[in-house]
Amino acid sequence: MYTSLAIARPIKTLTEIAQRVTQDANFDLQAPVTTKDEVGELATSLNQVIQQVKQLLEEQKAETQARLLHSEKMSSLGKMLAGVAHEIINPVNFISGNLVHAKNYIDDLLALLQTYEAEVPNSPTAVLVFAEEIDLEFLKTDLPNLLNSVEFGAERIREMSRSLKDFSRLDERVVQLVDIHVCINSTLLILQNRLKTGINVICHYGDIPPIPGYTGLLYQVFMNLLSNAIDAVEEKSALTSEFSPTITVSTERRDNNWVKITIADNGSGIASQNQDKIFEMFFTTKPRGLGTGLGLSISYQIIVEKHLGEMTFKSELNQGTEFTISLPINRS
Numbered sequence: 001m002y003t004s005l006a007i008a009r010p011i012k013t014l015t016e017i018a019q020r021v022t023q024d025a026n027f028d029l030q031a032p033v034t035t036k037d038e039v040g041e042l043a044t045s046l047n048q049v050i051q052q053v054k055q056l057l058e059e060q061k062a063e064t065q066a067r068l069l070h071s072e073k074m075s076s077l078g079k080m081l082a083g084v085a086h087e088i089i090n091p092v093n094f095i096s097g098n099l100v101h102a103k104n105y106i107d108d109l110l111a112l113l114q115t116y117e118a119e120v121p122n123s124p125t126a127v128l129v130f131a132e133e134i135d136l137e138f139l140k141t142d143l144p145n146l147l148n149s150v151e152f153g154a155e156r157i158r159e160m161s162r163s164l165k166d167f168s169r170l171d172e173r174v175v176q177l178v179d180i181h182v183c184i185n186s187t188l189l190i191l192q193n194r195l196k197t198g199i200n201v202i203c204h205y206g207d208i209p210p211i212p213g214y215t216g217l218l219y220q221v222f223m224n225l226l227s228n229a230i231d232a233v234e235e236k237s238a239l240t241s242e243f244s245p246t247i248t249v250s251t252e253r254r255d256n257n258w259v260k261i262t263i264a265d266n267g268s269g270i271a272s273q274n275q276d277k278i279f280e281m282f283f284t285t286k287p288r289g290l291g292t293g294l295g296l297s298i299s300y301q302i303i304v305e306k307h308l309g310e311m312t313f314k315s316e317l318n319q320g321t322e323f324t325i326s327l328p329i330n331r332s
Contacts, residue, residue, distance in 0.1 A: 014043055027054035088161045096154045103147050110140055160189060175331070177210035178218055180261060184249055187222040194230050198237075199245045206252035208259045211327050217302045224295035225263045225323050232267025232321060257329050264322035270315040278313065303327070 017031040027050055031043040117123075123131075188201060195201060226247070233245035250262040270278060279300045303311040307327055315321035 011042075014046055018046060021050055027051070027057070088157060092154050092157045092161065096151070096158070099147065099151050099154065103144075103151075106143060106147065110143070113140070162186070174214075175212045176215060178213045178215050179210050180208060180218070180251060180259060180327075181205055183215065183218050184222055184251075184261075187219060187226055188249075190223070191226055191230065194227075197234070199230060199233055199247060202246065202248045204248070204250040206250070208251050208253050209329055211259050211329055212331050213307050213327065214302075217306055221299040221302050221325070222263075224299045228295065229263060229265035229267065229321070232265050232269070235268045236266075236318070253329075254326060259327045259329060261325040261327070262322060263325075264320060266320040269317040269319050269321055270313075271317055275313075275315060279311075307331075 014031050017029055021027060021029050029050065030047050033040050033043045033047070184203070188195070226249075229247045233243075233247065237243050237245050244266075246266050248262070248264045250260075250264075252260050254260040279296055300311050303309045303325055308331055309328060310326040311323070313321060313323045
């Protein structure tokens, strides 16, 4: 009886601690370790399990908070971009609409000037002097080119505004048909400022249909992958002066129900010891302050969980990295 009580009491204590931890979710509780026998080892093991669960829950909480924070930031960014794009589109449309009339007015004035020169071949001296001062012949040739440049610039701003407006749709909750090529082109347009540093972008687009998905989230994926590719080639360019940075984007239809998107760079690549952790939350190979460790993890989640697709990569150090995304044409 004494032996049974000696064994039963500490086990009962361990059971009570385990129940309290489970019921109250209080992972600060610890079982008392009063002996060095098997019961004491069991108590020690229970305490270690409690601490490990506490640590895992803290990591999970931190991960959840990071996801919520990132989601909130992207939502705020989306709202801001939508507002900016809307404010830009209105005056650009005003400029574009008036450019049509301005070109017609200038064509009429140039025609009137041509008629005047034909009807009055011997113009007054003051007119000839002023025409020479303003370089009339150059003005007649350059003015239409100037208007064409303004029109091209306005159209460029309109395209950029549309891209920002599409990119701002990050909080979509409805699946829509998405044109992958439009998404990629708009993302490249938004990143144009970074690509002007001499990075060659090659696009090989295949004949692919629109796929069901979330437009804003796919923009986020392409933005992350292309930004990482730019970072990789810039890093290698800083070390090798003769290096020719290149990013290649390819699309094709795979089998009957899949669209394959490949984004490859010839940059610095990923070390083999880091490749198994590349999709882990908070993991980054970038210097402190330059990388959050969220981009690839969230991109993987968007492709695999939100779009029922696949996302893989292959990389070789100092040779480059290639990410491959496969998206279903029919989600069913």
